[in-house]
Amino acid sequence: GESVGLHLPTLSVQEGDNSIINCAYSNSASDYFIWYKQESGKGPQFIIDIRSNMDKRQGQRVTVLLNKTVKHLSLQIAATQPGDSAVYFCAENKGQAGTALIFGKGTTLSVSS
């Protein structure tokens, strides 16, 4: 089965709110994690990544947090905008077994204005 999953299939927020999307993983050997955004009819778009030797990484309006103790990953989006509406996937690599990614099922973020 899949080793990466998301806690909620859907998340609805108001424009301007902060969004938090959570993800649990099960493979302790994974050493690279990545968040993608996928809009309808398009391929996954890279948002931000983090390596296992870090616990936090910030990008433009986004922050990824990694808690290896409980195998938890989260994506925080500041000041969420309608254009952020999409399906968000977390993914992990296979650790020593390779660089291919294992994806979870995704969380659909809906932003209302």
Place this chain on the structure above:
Amino acid sequence: EAGVAQSPRYKIIEKRQSVAFWCNPISGHATLYWYQQILGQGPKLLIQFQNNGVVDDSQLPKDRFSAERLKGVDSTLKIQPAKLEDSAVYLCASSLRGTVNQPQHFGDGTRLSIL
């Protein structure tokens, strides 16, 4: 830079027919991946190439799926014969090097419908 190019965007075939998909990765990217994305799920790896060699094809249904990357650039994925369960979006991704962890960049995929 130009992104990952895939064609066709859509394909409709009947079961037991054959179909082929084409991918042109980002220029200079040595690693190429094919993923299958069934509706409502995350992408699942089918095969990974490093230049023109196969790195991982452990999840490729080899009785019906084949893929090649003969010159280490473009790649084709073929299904023969197709089954109803093959209805999915087939995504191609590439990364600069597959030996260290780097973001994979995806194309917009080919949506395959099997009748």
